[in-house]
Amino acid sequence: MSRVQCLAQLKDLPAAPYPDRGGPMVILDATAPLAYTANTALRLVFALLGAGAGQDHIKKWARDHRAHHRYVDTDQDPYSIKKGFFYAHMGWIIFENNKTSTTGRVDISDLKSDRIVEWQRRYFVLLFAIMGYLVPTVVCGLSHGDFLGGFVWAGCIGTAVQQQLTFCVNSVAHWVGDRPFTATKSARQSPWAITLLLMGEGYHNFHHEFPTDYRTGIRWYDVDPGKWMIAFLSFLGLATNLKRFPQNEINKSILQRKREKLENESQAVDWGVPLEELPVWKWEEYEEQTRTGRNLIVIRRAVHDVSTFVAEHPGGPAIIAAAIGKDGTEMFEGGVYGHSNAASNLLDKMRIAVIEDGMSR
């Protein structure tokens, strides 16, 4: 398990609901449920591994992460993707000026009263040097006799690579992929190969919509090493209280998104003038219009202008012409020929009026 993921999981607290929907600014209760509970020994290990990742101490990291969740995509989001890919990736670290920081306020009182968190904060630089450089150097030196290789590859390059991968969670996972759970946030479900590199964090759309869930990939075949690790720790008895959002609610979000997408796609299609926007004709008016020579046919109480279609009619012009001036519903629906759904759709584009209630034939 990478140090990146350990660190991420340790600090991954839920955000207040609906920040981007103009909801009330609710300060998180410090006792708000975590995605899971790690026991003291595990928390200590995570604090050490997290220090080795060199991504600042837990309190700062968690404050930024909570602000990111609560104010995602706004100016108060510390690494908002709205400020550009590079800014979300690492620009926010380079350009951040704490005095003028716009990062939104979040409650971290639980972290302030946590002795492991406080200890890690106080000795962060020392712990980073030990866990990030000294330990890899010594381990490689003692196991392979290559102290320099350990320092360069496992220490310097290893730390730099894992940092870049973590930064990708804020940039790539807010940039590449689809949004099957919510479109109100920039977070995306990245392809599995990216997600594998990000230890599961690439399933970011799910994570932002259901932050209290210890998983990010919820299907059995989703590549989510973070989830696997937590489940394994739970099996060992080191992690408890693993939270899962109710599947029924997750299903609702998926369906709502599918409906949203369908509605968007539907808008790109010409379905014909909506019935409610058409003028209402009396039956006599319809008959009068056809007497003037217009090729009109009533089918399902709508008047259709078939002038340009009569000659192209696959059943021949004569058979369709026989319905002009009449109610052709029965003929169209099987009396003469049971037309396809495609024919019905084509018909809808020809409608020009609706017949007043009860007036036909």
Ligand code: HEM
């Ligand atoms: C109401 C009077 C109509 C009659 C009696 C009629 C009859 C027929 C018949 C007999 C066929 C089968 C042709 C074959 O397989 O050889 C046919 C096909 C077809 N007709 Fe009509 N037709 C009528 C109106 C319309 C109208 C108003 C439309 C406009 C959309 C239309 C569109 C089609 C289409 C697209 C087909 C090809 C098969 C299919 O998609 O169902 N027809 N029609």
